[in-house]
Amino acid sequence: xxxxxxxxxxxxxxIACNRLQKELSEWQVNPPTGFKHKVTDNLQKWIIEVTGAPxxxxxNETYNLQVEFPQHYPMESPQVIFVPPAPLHPHIYSNGxxxxxxxxDSWSPAMTVSSVCISILSMLSSSPEKxxxxxNDRYVKNCKNGRSPKETRWWFHDDKV
Amino acid sequence: xxxxxxxxMAERLKEDGNSCFKKExxxxxxxxxxxxxxxxxxxPAYWTNRALCHMKRKDWTRVEEDCRKxxxxxxxxxxxxxxxxxxxxxxxxxxxxxxxxxxALDLGRGADPTGYMVEEIWEELxxxxxxxxxxxxxxxSWELNSLKETCEAxxxxxxxxxxxxxxxxxxxxxxxxxxxLKALDLVFEKAAEEDKxxxxxxxxxxxxxxxxxxxxxxxxxxxxxxxxxxxxxLNKVGKFDPLTREKIDPSKLVPNLAIxxxxxxxxxxxxxxxxxxx
Numbered sequence: 130x131x132x133x134x135x136x137x138x139x140x141x142x143x144i145a146c147n148r149l150q151k152e153l154s155e156w157q158v159n160p161p162t163g164f165k166h167k168v169t170d171n172l173q174k175w176i177i178e179v180t181g182a183p184x185x186x187x188x189n190e191t192y193n194l195q196v197e198f199p200q201h202y203p204m205e206s207p208q209v210i211f212v213p214p215a216p217l218h219p220h221i222y223s224n225g226x227x228x229x230x231x232x233x234d235s236w237s238p239a240m241t242v243s244s245v246c247i248s249i250l251s252m253l254s255s256s257p258e259k260x261x262x263x264x265n266d267r268y269v270k271n272c273k274n275g276r277s278p279k280e281t282r283w284w285f286h287d288d289k290v
Numbered sequence: 291x292x293x294x295x296x297x298x299m300a301e302r303l304k305e306d307g308n309s310c311f312k313k314e315x316x317x318x319x320x321x322x323x324x325x326x327x328x329x330x331x332x333x334p335a336y337w338t339n340r341a342l343c344h345m346k347r348k349d350w351t352r353v354e355e356d357c358r359k360x361x362x363x364x365x366x367x368x369x370x371x372x373x374x375x376x377x378x379x380x381x382x383x384x385x386x387x388x389x390x391x392x393x394a395l396d397l398g399r400g401a402d403p404t405g406y407m408v409e410e411i412w413e414e415l416x417x418x419x420x421x422x423x424x425x426x427x428x429x430x431s432w433e434l435n436s437l438k439e440t441c442e443a444x445x446x447x448x449x450x451x452x453x454x455x456x457x458x459x460x461x462x463x464x465x466x467x468x469x470x471l472k473a474l475d476l477v478f479e480k481a482a483e484e485d486k487x488x489x490x491x492x493x494x495x496x497x498x499x500x501x502x503x504x505x506x507x508x509x510x511x512x513x514x515x516x517x518x519x520x521x522x523x524l525n526k527v528g529k530f531d532p533l534t535r536e537k538i539d540p541s542k543l544v545p546n547l548a549i550x551x552x553x554x555x556x557x558x559x560x561x562x563x564x565x566x567x568x
Contacts, residue, residue: 144499144519147499147500147501147566148498148499148500148501151500151501152500155500158489201526203498204522204523204526204527205526236527237523237527237530237532237533237535238497238498238519238523238527238532239497239498239532239533
């Protein structure tokens, strides 16, 4: 098994730590539909199980998301990837990287893990066909050595899917 | 009379003091500030800087003396009120200490970004208030419980008396008795509610920190944020409103006094909300 790409593994700042504790307790009371947080004692890395929404191409399929938080979260976005096997989707690479603008350039500190999860599920739900991005092989090859998707210069796919 | 020459010399001594302080040579810093004060006793910063050195050495009596002197010179120094508050809390002068910290918090809101200390002041105030709440609420809960037990005992006694007066057992008597006990339960549950920690309402929390507001400011889009958090966002992430994505110029943030009042009123009633995370 290869180790997952990780952002700088610096400990969470106090602000980040406070905020994640709040998010976690909010999640426990009111988790987004279709998601399950797999409890660990690691506040800095969450594993979240996602189930495809009923009536979509991914109905009843489950996948795991790995969310890692940088030291200065939420001023920096979390790193969110699917733990392979990743769902077949035109914006999701086989190494689990997700092409979604809010995870990179369009991040805002008012977003939360919960709102990010909802965006990812809605991206899955609106997919018309199960296929990899056209540049999958080239991209995945370039990401060897465990490069983080946050280091990718994303050229965002259209908004239709 | 302090001449220009002596005040220039005092300033130099202060600079010496500051550089000693940075090297954590607090004794030497105190000497430098003391000389500066001797030359030019009416500069509040000399007193507050010296107070900070005393604080580092946990010499709380001297912290208090220097802060009081600084406050005499200038009543709105949040640093002086802050350190005085800490000194008073150390001496277990609880009410006076909290009052000073509250004053410091009020003065510190909106202070210039380099000397902004609202979070530090808040933390100390929150610690003190939460501790007070723990004591007071434990006492309150104990009193309520013993009152409840007394009431229950009285109802049971009444019930026993009623039963001894009527020969037959009546279902009606029994059910009205249990109803009363239930109602009593409810009354006491209600009474204990305010002391039960729950969630702070979202409208009193910042969308970035998710914590109750310390220094709320409102953006041109009408969204309220914690001042330090929104400023950090504007500096590091981008000049846009985190929620509406409208462009923001940092100078367009204004204090949200209504929310500030609402937070104060909420905390007055629900002091458990002073609890800090990590």
